[in-house]
Amino acid sequence: MENIIHHYLTLPLLEVIAVIASLLYVVLAAKKNIWCWPAAFISTVIYTFLFYKFYLWMDSFLQVYYMGMAFYGWYCWNKPTEDFHSNSIQLKTYTATTHLISIVILTIISLSVGWFMDKYTPTDFPYLDSATTVFSVFSTYLVAQKVIENWLYWIVIDAVSIYLYVEKGLTPTAFLFGVFILIAAYGYYIWRQEYKDDDMTHSEVLN
Template identity: 50%
Template sequence: MSTYEAIAMLLAIAYILLAVRQNLWCWPAAFISTLIYTILFFDVSLLMDSALNAYYLIMAVYGWYSWKYGGKLKEQELEVSSYGLIKNIKIIFVLTLISLSFGYVMANYTSADFAYIDSFTTVFAVFATYMLAKKILENWVYWIVIDVVSIYIYIQKGLNLTAILFVIYTVLAFVAFKKWKEEYDKKATTTA
């Protein structure tokens, strides 16, 4: 446990709370938090998690832009949308194959710990982050699974504050899904 881990954790909580409320300022909080986590995960040999957080840095910038200007009309804020069941099943299948491939490489050619599990959470988190940046409702379901698996990894690596953070993330992902779903259903009812 370190001061940097505590700062990253607090900023990560701020990020998720702001994201639940669809507040644009979630992205700067995410940027700083992930910068810290990129370094921390590299230091404890969670190489895929470190790479994932480097990706999050880029997505924080993209998410800011997408939420602010990604609507159908020029310079309109993005609205919550859904992929639907069939598209999500296809996505899960493809991401699972990619995860297994990365897991094999990490297990056989690097010193990475938890190679397959770390690859799974990383690959799915990459796509879930894209979904969040596009305000796709189901991103929260992906995050619930990713967060639960991540809790185990972080406890095993002695990153206890980060494990607590992911417990909080899991609860907030449930809350966010409910809130975004209500907004999505309300919009669908209004449109119909």
């Protein structure tokens, strides 16, 4: 723990900004604060170069995708709604069947991309790197669409990412993703509770 704290205290300025922006993104997203998206954009610009340098090329590509999703997320969260709760972000939930089908499709895509990366690039951990990237692409879309279960995907993705970063010697980043798991669990709890509260409010209005 002391080594991790020391490392964070001696990080280059750009990495410090990336770490802070990443934390802000997850915390603000859990609180449904639209300013999570500018924070996401800042962190992704920096991490794009960092992951490319460490031969986690799919992760680097993922950061480029995140840049675009930062704009898309801002648009979705800022879009007016006709619902009576017009000043709040409306949450959604997908059925278990929808998630199961999504996971099967994403797994097939991950294996295909992993095979390509393993055969044609020098990237490390091609299959795991590809899987975290493919599932993160989907999970980020779920965040932008305000789907509650996005947080459950992130818990698994972050856990796998911790292993990757530890193996690459990116211990501080691995520690950061450990914090992300805790925040994701908090985000799921908060979004789930608010979704239930909104359901009750809707029922009361209809009655």
